[in-house]
Amino acid sequence: MTDVKKGGRRKKDPARKLICVYLIPAVWIAFALINALLPARAYSDRERRSLAQFPSAENGAVLDGRFEEGFEEYAKDQVAGRDALMSAYCAVKSATFNRENGGVYRCADGYLMDMPKVPGEKLPSAYSALLRACDIWQDITLLAVPAAADVCSDLLPGYAREGTQDRLEAFSELTDKLPSSVNVCDVRDALLKAYEGGTQVYYRTDHHWTSAGAYEAYKELMKLWGMEAKEYKLLPVCGGFGGTLAAKYGTALKTDTIDIPVPDRMPMILVRISGQTGYTTTIYDMDAVDGPDPYTVFMGGNYGEVTIKTSHKGAGKLLVFKDSYFNALLPYLLDDFEEITFIDPRFYDGDATLLASQYRDRKVLVCYSRNTFLEDNSFTLVIEQ
């Protein structure tokens, strides 16, 4: 009961006044000042993505709503303490048995998986790029790597397993439309067989395949190309790996070990990365094993163009259009080709006409995850320049 003074007026509560009049506004003002004064971050290590920047108000962006949309994204991405707030949010979601967060499903055995894309009615732009590539090169192989959800679908929550077969069939129908000059290396069955045999072919909390998974694809490629697959020893290089899916979901339930494949003999290679001077003699980045993304131990990440010269003269030359999945496959190919050039169209800024002339007589491999193949348009931008 509140105290009532004479005349019916409520006696003022000093504590309430302190909180409502001073403390809460002070917190809001302080929060606003911190947000205003903190410099905008360009990239989030935790979420492994670029963060939205302050939008431009030019060219009618304010009137047509683009500025407002951009500002909303900017405000969400640049809020002070975002990482801590995200962690708290994910912890609450996990505690309330919510099996999905940020498009990532919590699966059995500590796996996190996002749903693979489904081919739409419209042909993806990478498909058109592949057709254009057929005009330039005679020997093209497509290796479209299925996502974990398409191989280890038994780990998905029951309600998320629906549609797996339809997705696989839709992708097969898409690749069936490719001209016969394109060799399609379908590795799904090989990955499934290995998985069912107890091999871990995908990382639990990262969208990439493991080195063991990449080896299965290597064997299928060699079979397709009529070449002998070599044997490799897998050695662990680091543990505690929580990848991109852990960043999206909010936490890693279980972590993984990253292995690297080691051949019988040390490869004697010269690696030249576009934009960098000189050669190196390794495809590994030692510093990455202790960094925020240990998967970048393979090549240190993605570059526009990399050429590797090996010591196997006369063994043929390979040109690869790739995404990051190829980085784990690369170590297996060093013993089979004289020269390997791989291009990540997302970062390639060279001359596409020159590309066709420079690498005209090569065997070509297009190595993408199926999601990248269905969504990415950078391959088209490079090939159709």
Add this chain to the structure above:
Amino acid sequence: MKRTGYIIGPLIACMLTAGCAKEEDRYKEAREYMSSMEAIAVEEVVAYQREQTAKPSQTVTQEQTAQEPDTPEQITQEPIRPDTQPATQEAQTDDNPVTDEDPDIETTTEEIPTEPAPSAKTKEQVKEEAMAAWSAQVAEGNISLLSSEEHANLLSKLSGTVFVGDSVTQALVTEGMVPESMVFFKRGVLLKEITPYVEAAASVFPEKVVFFKGLGDVDHEDPVSYCEKYAALVNLLRERVPGVKIYICALLPPSNAVAAAREDLARSWMFDDQLRAWCPTADVTYIDLHWMVSQPLYLADGIHFNKIFYNLWLKYVTAVVTDWEDVLV
């Protein structure tokens, strides 16, 4: 309780440390492998790869030698090697019906010893014919542009070749003639400033280096010091890349209009003459480009050249650095 804590605490710490150490041991072999790979010297790999490149031709020769006794029919049908004539004639006499059916072969093989070495003469002929064709194209203003296949052919021949220079070399990239990975340039760079780019070129251990520079140095040097600076760069290259072949393109004059307006640039012929005289003394190949210069091939600034020029430039320079093997006219 306190004493128990003194024992259990350190015990747990030791177990954790041992666990961490064991964990680190798991990764030791892989990390040592990666370290070893990184530690290999580039020079060592270059030397090893060149050794491997040299091996297959020896292997092929041995294979051919091994095959010869098994396939005498092939030998009798190859009217090429004067050294094998006695063997082929013997094989024909003994068993081979080919001799009875093809008497022309004997006539051809008799003529071979009198002909001079075909390869040297052929190259000279090739060179003469190519130069005549190209000069005619320049005179008529009808230089043929490279098709995609021709371009690919030239680029494959230029494997192991890099280009160093200033904006006239940069144009090789901007005109889409060669990939940027083959070119080491800085717009406007002078010979006295070009050392970092030469070092960068050397870092990829090229087999051949072609210098192509413009008129920038004419304002800053005299002809003698111009060649001295080239000499220093050549020495640097040879020190870093033993066995490298070095080519220096002629210093081309400005257009007539610019030469009339700029006396300083008009004296470029003095630098070029000095360069032409110096190159043979330094075992450097001078590439004479003057024959391919015509006024329509200049850009509006009268100093740089257009894409048509570079099409012909690429054909010509490729022919020179490949010693006129299989020239694309």
